[in-house]
Amino acid sequence: MAMSCSSFNTPALEFAIQAQDGAARAGILKTQHGLIRTPVFMPVGTLASIKSLTSEDLKEIGVEIILANTYHLYLRPGIELIAKFEGLNHFMHWDGPILTDSGGFQIYSLAAKREIREEGATFRSHIDGSLHFLTPEKVTAFQEALGADIIMCFDECLPYPVDYDYAQKSLALTLRWAKRCKEAHCSSKQALFGIVQGSFYPNLRRQGAKLLTEIGFDGYAIGGLSVGEPKEKTWEAIEIANETLPQNQPRYAMGIGLPEDIIEAVWRGIDMFDCVVPTRHARTGTLFTSFGPLVIRHSCYADDKRPIDENCDCYVCRHYSRAYLRHLFITKELLAYRLNSYHNIYYFVSFMRQIRQAILSGCLAQFRKTFYERRNQLKEGNKYVDNLV
Structure with a gap:
């Protein structure tokens, strides 16, 4: 039987769990640009566009929140240009909530063109080969300039498989970057989510969730998923993280988008999803x-x-x-x-x-x-x- 649960409030975000059925939760997420009913799927508008659809289409369909990507928007048309329009909402004519991804996954996908070090990530643009350097502080400032309702910490996303020593060092780096993102975050209207990493080593995932919670964020994402791992590894990573993450805050499984995967993740307590699957499959x-x-x-x-x-x-x-x-x-x-x-x-x-x-x-x-x-x-x-x- 469904049962009610608790709530979580900050100046940037309110989250109330209305009912719980097993580990699954139904809630209301309130942001500066409106309410979101969870569990929710966020269509991906990488370049401030859900491919081929207008904002009016999205409203008619019933979309309540969309995702845009900081890495791609940084490269073009540029953060400064969008800031001149007072953020993404005005720039793309969308008056609903927006979540921006920090670009960690995109930099992961540029493995042959990037270098990760303590200060940040150096990479070459996939567009023209130009050299760029992103830090947790820069990425946080970029997302604040974009005006997104929910912004993400800068993290290192790992491939599958990866050896334990590298996964351990990478997790420690991601946690240090998370602290820097929180210290750099200065907008009271924008919620900041931490990202749980740790590859598919149970003790690292558990440690990542615990230490990220100690830093303290408005919500938590589980990253490093959908990188070629077997499905049982995906569910294990989600279950382990959810055992440790706060019960009354939103949880977001990054990059999960097939219907059967969504229902399995909801079954395990996930509230938010994003993926390019709907529009990419449409184009094929x-x-x-x-x-x-x-x-x-x-x-x-x-x-x-x-x-x-x-x-x-x-x-x-x-x-x-x-x-x-x-x-x-x-x-x-x-x-x-x-x-x-x-x-x-x-x-x-x-x-x-x-x-x-x-x-x-x-x-x-x-x-x-x-x-x-x-x-x-x-x-x-x-x-x-x-x-x-």
């Missing part, structure tokens, strides 16, 4: 539905008059057929990416609402069971197969 023609993924390019949809999902009431499903959407995608019409993205983002927002309602009703276990019963009919081994009904 994979559409999310209540009965599993549908690959719109397949020839079986060439004359299919049905919507993507007859259980979906989004704008796309109310107005367009599978046949038309396939035609757009095959001919590479730009409208294909817009309509596919709209539907996929709608699916994720709707999916999170259903999960939230299941928690509030105390029936998440049944929701999870039904979800897998549907999915198991559409799997071959560990890969999804296109729905052909």
